[in-house]
Amino acid sequence: MRKRTLKRGLTGFWWLTLVFLYLPLAVVVMFSFNAANSAASMTGFSLRWYHQLFANDQIMSAFGNTLVLALASSLIALAIGCLIGYGMYRHRHRKLGWLIVLIYLPIVLPDIVFGISEMAFFVKLHELTGWFKPGLGTMIIAHVTFQIPFVALIVYSRFVGLDPTLFEAAKDLYATPIKRVVHFMLPTIKPALISAFFLSFTLSVDDFVISFFTSGPESATLPIYIWGAIKKGVSPEINAIATLMIAAVALAAVASLAINRRKA
Amino acid sequence: MNDTAVLGRSRAMVTETRHLLFTVSPGAAWIILFLVLPSAYLMGVAFMTNGPYGLPEMPLSLESFRQLAGFGFLGWSPGNLYTLLRSLWQTVVATGLVVVVAYPIAYYITTCRARWRPIMLLLVVVPSWTNQVIRTFGWMNLLAPGTPLSAAAETLGLIAPNMGLYPSNFAVTLGLVYNFLPFMVLPLYAAFEKLDTAQVEAAQDLYATPIKAFWHAVFPQTLPGLLAGVVLVAIPAFGMYVIPELLGGGKALMLGNLVANQFSGGSNWPLGAAGAILMLLATFAGLYAMRRIGKRLGGGEEVVI
Numbered sequence: 001m002r003k004r005t006l007k008r009g010l011t012g013f014w015w016l017t018l019v020f021l022y023l024p025l026a027v028v029v030m031f032s033f034n035a036a037n038s039a040a041s042m043t044g045f046s047l048r049w050y051h052q053l054f055a056n057d058q059i060m061s062a063f064g065n066t067l068v069l070a071l072a073s074s075l076i077a078l079a080i081g082c083l084i085g086y087g088m089y090r091h092r093h094r095k096l097g098w099l100i101v102l103i104y105l106p107i108v109l110p111d112i113v114f115g116i117s118e119m120a121f122f123v124k125l126h127e128l129t130g131w132f133k134p135g136l137g138t139m140i141i142a143h144v145t146f147q148i149p150f151v152a153l154i155v156y157s158r159f160v161g162l163d164p165t166l167f168e169a170a171k172d173l174y175a176t177p178i179k180r181v182v183h184f185m186l187p188t189i190k191p192a193l194i195s196a197f198f199l200s201f202t203l204s205v206d207d208f209v210i211s212f213f214t215s216g217p218e219s220a221t222l223p224i225y226i227w228g229a230i231k232k233g234v235s236p237e238i239n240a241i242a243t244l245m246i247a248a249v250a251l252a253a254v255a256s257l258a259i260n261r262r263k264a
Numbered sequence: 265m266n267d268t269a270v271l272g273r274s275r276a277m278v279t280e281t282r283h284l285l286f287t288v289s290p291g292a293a294w295i296i297l298f299l300v301l302p303s304a305y306l307m308g309v310a311f312m313t314n315g316p317y318g319l320p321e322m323p324l325s326l327e328s329f330r331q332l333a334g335f336g337f338l339g340w341s342p343g344n345l346y347t348l349l350r351s352l353w354q355t356v357v358a359t360g361l362v363v364v365v366a367y368p369i370a371y372y373i374t375t376c377r378a379r380w381r382p383i384m385l386l387l388v389v390v391p392s393w394t395n396q397v398i399r400t401f402g403w404m405n406l407l408a409p410g411t412p413l414s415a416a417a418e419t420l421g422l423i424a425p426n427m428g429l430y431p432s433n434f435a436v437t438l439g440l441v442y443n444f445l446p447f448m449v450l451p452l453y454a455a456f457e458k459l460d461t462a463q464v465e466a467a468q469d470l471y472a473t474p475i476k477a478f479w480h481a482v483f484p485q486t487l488p489g490l491l492a493g494v495v496l497v498a499i500p501a502f503g504m505y506v507i508p509e510l511l512g513g514g515k516a517l518m519l520g521n522l523v524a525n526q527f528s529g530g531s532n533w534p535l536g537a538a539g540a541i542l543m544l545l546a547t548f549a550g551l552y553a554m555r556r557i558g559k560r561l562g563g564g565e566e567v568v569i
Contacts, residue, residue, distance in 0.1 A: 010372040014384075017369055020442070021391045024402025031405065080291045087287030091280070099288060102295050110503030110547060112520045113303070113540045116527050120309060120537070121302035145298045148291050208397050209505055213527070223397050230401055230510065242398040249393045253386055260382060 025246055032239035049240040059241060062225040066205060069136060069221060073143035074200035078193065080144070081151025086185070088152065089159035103153070106146045115213035118142050122214065135216035142214040143207065147200040154199070158192035202252070205245075303544075310537035320533045328534035332542065344522065348542075350433070351518040355502045358440035362448045362497050363490065365441070370452035370489075374459070385453065392446045400439055400510045407435050407511075431513020439507040444500070448493035455489025488558065495554045502550075503543050519543055 035044035053059055084103070088096065106114070118138070125132040132138055170184040186193075208223040215224060222241060229238050310328050315321035334344045373384045391399065406413055409428030417423050429435055459482065467477040505520035512518075517525075519539060526536025 007375065010368055010375070013368055014372050017365060017445075018387060021388065021445070024399055024406055024442070025391060025394065027405045028398065028402045080294060083287045084291035087284055090287070091284045094284070099292060102292055102300075106295065106299055108499065108547060108551060109299070109303070110500065110520070110543050112503050112505045112523055113306070113543055114299070116523065116536060116540060117302035117306040118298065119527060120533065121298075121305050124305065141298055145295060148294060152291065202393060206393070206395055208395065213524075223395050226395075226401070227397050230397070230404070238401065242395075242401065245398060246394050249390065252393065253390045257383065257386060 028239050028242045029246060031236065032243040034236065034239075037236055049236050052237050053240045053244075056237065058220075059222075059225060059237070062220050062222045065136060065219055066221040066223075069139055069143060069211070069219075070201045070204035073140045073147060073204050074197050076140070077144045077147035077151050077200050078197055081148045081196065082155050082189075082193065084148065084152040085155025086159065088156045092160075103149045106149050111207075111209040114146065115142075115210040118145075118210070119213040133216065134214060135219045138214045138216070139211055139219060139221075142210050143204045146207070146210065147203055150199050150203065151196040154196040155189060155192050158189050162188065198252075306537050306540055309533055310541050312534050314532045314534050320537075328532075328538040331532070331535045332538045347517050347522050348519060350516065351502055351520075354433070354437060354440060354504075354508075354516075354518060355498050358437050358444065358501050359494060359498045361437070361441045362444050363493070366445060366448035366452050366493065367486075370449050370456050373449075373453055374456040385450070388449050389446045392443070396443065396506050397510075399443065400507055403435065403439055403442065404430055404510060407438075430511055431515060433512065433516045435511040436508050436516045436518075439511045440501050440504065443504075443507060444497040447496040451489040451492040451496065452486060453489075455486040459485050491554050491558050495551065499547050499550050502546055 030042065032049055033045050033047070034042050035046035035048070036042075084099075088099065088103075118141075119134070122132045122134060122138045126134070166184075166188070170180050174180045174183055205222075208227065211221055212224055212227065215221070220228070222245065226238050226241060229235050309320045311324050311326070312320035313323060313325050313327060332344055334340050334342060369388065373381055373388075376384060405411070407428060407430035408414065409426055411428070414423070414428045414430075417429055418425055418427075423429060423432075463481040463485070464477055467481040472480065502518075503520045504518055505524050508516050508518040508521050509524075512521075519542065523536045523539040523543065526532045526539070
């Protein structure tokens with residue numbers, strides 16, 4: 001009897017928490033279709049903010065920057081992180097404490113410390129060398145830095161999960177190291193590479209603080225543009241971009257669920 | 265001993281070391297060059313003097329730390345101390361509230377049918393995949409003056425008329441809880457899933473009250489998950505920048521804002537760097553404390569994230 005009351009109470013609490021989690025997103029989506037220029041009351045349905053969105057050059061260039069940044073940084077981080085992940089696996093019996101500390105550093109460092117360190121450092125480097133002007137280049141460097149650990153850890157855990165005798169078999173099958181990499185290693189860790197790429201991509205699109213401090217005047221990404229618009233006083237277009245970004249996330253969620261289902 | 269064998273073994277070791285260097289050095293060099301060196305430079309900046317344009321200059325001094333403690337041109341003022349205490353207070357309250365919400369949620373998910381659990385976890389996590397700025401913007405819309413939530417709070421007499429729930433310290437706490445809830449639910453869920461129910465049944469057989477059964481049979485088993493969650497929530501919460509900036513409206517600044525404002529306004533880099541050092545010390549102290557507690561509980565390995 002008491003057990004059933006507990007279960008019912010928990011069910012109620014679960015739905016309440018879901019409302020709490022989705023209410024702020026729902027409000028953004030709802031106001032993106034608002035006919036009036038207001039964030040307080042809905043007056044009617046309209047798509048005008050979406051039309052304005054596509055006519056706004058700043059937003060379109062911010063969208064382009066977001067994509068270029070996420071793609072370029074994820075690809076670089078994939079190559080570098082994949083190498084470290086394999087190195088960590090192959091040499092896991094050695095004392096590699098320093099490497100573990102180094103790899104966890106970008107994860108545990110507070111975003112704001114991460115961002116301002118790089119900003120101060122790039123400003124100094126620009127002063128000294130003339131390179132490293134704040135812009136997409138410095139942002140890509142910063143993003144790769146926080147993506148490497150995630151790629152390395154995902155690839156490492158995939159290798160750890162493999163049967164060690166597979167490596168011996170591959171040695172017997174393929175004579176040269178290059179053939180081993182192409183015909184054995186890359187195909188076996190393909191799932192890890194795919195999920196590492198998607199995680200890196202998501203981390204990049206999701207990041208605001210580090211991008212904000214390493215960006216230049218020309219390299220605003222969507223989150224930076226949205227931040228600026230909020231600070232200047234809200235324009236309803238923000239709701240429309242935000243809704244599109246939420247839709248992308250929802251799509252990714254459904255896709256991940258479908259992939260998990262197929263695996264099971 | 266056979267000379268060629270020794271030679272062969274040492275040659276193998278050389279190849280292995282070369283392999284280690286080849287795989288590990290690009291990434292290690294990247295992190296050292298673009299994170300370790302910048303952090304070291306930032307720490308150096310904290311010990312420099314603030315120049316006329318807010319940029320660091322020689323000579324070295326401890327002036328920035330004096331300023332961080334509140335000493336300025338006009339004598340001592342408590343502003344920075346308040347900011348620091350507010351950061352600590354917000355972190356403690358938000359982490360506590362997150363635990364209170366996440367505990368029943370994580371438990372509830374484990375009581376549901378196995379095929380529903382991944383979907384339920386996904387539902388909890390998905391909002392945190394959207395950009396932090398967007399999520400916080402959603403709360404600004406919800407809590408602004410004139411919205412149903414603010415009106416309800418007004419009728420209940422919780423806030424003054426036309427004030428709105430945002431900007432305020434309350435809005436910042438709410439934003440923090442919202443932001444970090446998934447980070448607590450996931451490790452707690454992992455702990456609940458492994459829970460040994462025999463212990464709970466034993467406690468019930470011995471006529472333990474539900475509270476006693478929870479305290480002695482359930483709580484210790486979920487502690488590693490709880491500690492992992494506290495690390496994942498409290499450390500980033502202490503350095504939070506976006507949420508206090510947007511939901512606090514300049515009146516509820518935290519350490520992250522104090523630090524950032526010294527750089528974005530270009531006002532005082534050494535002061536900002538001194539604040540960053542404080543944040544780093546707090547981060548490493550927190551990590552170290554959690555490791556110690558985790559080790560004493562014997563679950564040391566699980567607490568490592």
